[in-house]
Amino acid sequence: MKAPVRVAVTGAAGQIGYALLFRIAAGDMLGPDQPVILHLLEITPALPALQGVVMELNDCAFPTLAGVVATDDLNVAFKDVDYALLVGARPRGPGMERKDLLEANGAIFGPQGKALNDHASRDVKVLVVGNPANTNALIAQQNAPDLDPGCFTAMVRLDHNRALSQLAEKTGAHTTDIKKMTIWGNHSSTQYPDLHHATVNGKAAMSLVDQTWYEADFIPTVQQRGAAIIKARGASSAASAASAAIDHMRTWAQGTAEGDWASMGIPSDGSYDIAPGVIYGYPVTVKDGKYTIVQGLAINAFSRARMDATEKELREERAGVEHLFAK
Numbered sequence: 523m524k525a526p527v528r529v530a531v532t533g534a535a536g537q538i539g540y541a542l543l544f545r546i547a548a549g550d551m552l553g554p555d556q557p558v559i560l561h562l563l564e565i566t567p568a569l570p571a572l573q574g575v576v577m578e579l580n581d582c583a584f585p586t587l588a589g590v591v592a593t594d595d596l597n598v599a600f601k602d603v604d605y606a607l608l609v610g611a612r613p614r615g616p617g618m619e620r621k622d623l624l625e626a627n628g629a630i631f632g633p634q635g636k637a638l639n640d641h642a643s644r645d646v647k648v649l650v651v652g653n654p655a656n657t658n659a660l661i662a663q664q665n666a667p668d669l670d671p672g673c674f675t676a677m678v679r680l681d682h683n684r685a686l687s688q689l690a691e692k693t694g695a696h697t698t699d700i701k702k703m704t705i706w707g708n709h710s711s712t713q714y715p716d717l718h719h720a721t722v723n724g725k726a727a728m729s730l731v732d733q734t735w736y737e738a739d740f741i742p743t744v745q746q747r748g749a750a751i752i753k754a755r756g757a758s759s760a761a762s763a764a765s766a767a768i769d770h771m772r773t774w775a776q777g778t779a780e781g782d783w784a785s786m787g788i789p790s791d792g793s794y795d796i797a798p799g800v801i802y803g804y805p806v807t808v809k810d811g812k813y814t815i816v817q818g819l820a821i822n823a824f825s826r827a828r829m830d831a832t833e834k835e836l837r838e839e840r841a842g843v844e845h846l847f848a849k
């Protein structure tokens with residue numbers, strides 16, 4: 523067994539938290555030889571419920587769970603953490619767009635960014651799940667001037683996995699037969715799930731599907747999947763969101779496989795003519811804990827228009843929250 527690492531999870535008594543903590547504690551995120559100390563943050567009224575979750579975590583007797591800290595104090599929650607999964611926020615209800623949550627949830631992520639800045643490990647890996655995830659990640663990053671801006675990422679992995687599932691179903695393949703799926707942009711209904719670089723059992727995905735299915739079925743289904751789940755369940759996705767969060771962090775820690783990549787919301791460096799600074803979904807490879815944007819992909823006019831539309835939304839969201847950035 524390695525030395526334990528510290529993993530913070532906010533909103534730990536919520537529905538994603540309940541689907542997430544047991545998998546992190548079981549070693550699904552960082553491996554069966556990597557013990558974890560969980561740092562669980564909740565708002566004060568939810569601490570009794572959180573205590574129940576801690577009791578259940580202990581009752582699992584996981585070999586890889588080395589300790590649990592449960593708190594409503596940001597400074598305790600983020601002390602020396604190596605990983606932080608920022609989940610705690612209000613979910614949207616039927617008829618809302620994720621950006622309708624900006625005011626309510628934006629105020630959460632500034633103080634959390636500051637506390638990470640003051641207390642976390644200097645190479646902490648932060649994943650923002652709470653919506654609107656990309657712009658919340660930007661708010662946290664902009665309140666953490668002493669940390670590398672690249673420490674802050676947002677989750678588009680759920681969209682990536684949804685796209686894999688839709689394409690697998692359409693082509694009669696398994697999701698593991700698909701490589702090089704890409705989600706560009708925002709985790710919102712403007713996101714662009716791009717099949718132009720994807721392969722299914724080594725064949726170009728776009729040669730296996732027709733343009734009408736791609737435009738009228740695949741893209742809107744992936745873009746609207748969160749809303750479809752809310753309609754069906756009466757609550758937003760939880761187990762699939764937790765699973766995608768595990769995938770995002772495992773990829774970041776352990777790397778991408780040869781010949782494949784993953785989609786991560788990361789600070790734009792201007793690649794593909796996207797405004798620098800916005801947290802944009804990009805195809806990335808990961809090695810030794812560092813992600814790198816896949817360069818040199820051919821972008822046709824259809825893709826360009828969609829990549830620009832989701833970038834425009836992110837620039838607008840950024841303009842609306844600049845008052846929450848540290849001066």
Ligand code: NAD
Nearest residue numbers: 533535536537538564565610611612613651652653680763
């Ligand atoms: P939930 O309401 O079940 O749980 C949220 C929890 O966060 C609650 O227990 C609440 O007490 C806690 N919380 C609120 N403010 C907090 C704060 N300041 N500090 C710590 N904890 C706080 O919600 P959920 O279903 O678990 O969803 C959480 C968030 O994740 C929502 O914003 C939802 O929209 C988002 N989400 C994102 C994705 C994605 O792909 N990025 C997928 C699913 C859900």
Ligand code: LMR
Nearest residue numbers: 614653747748749758759
């Ligand atoms: C999702 O994509 O399932 C989440 O972001 C929840 C939502 O509001 O759609």
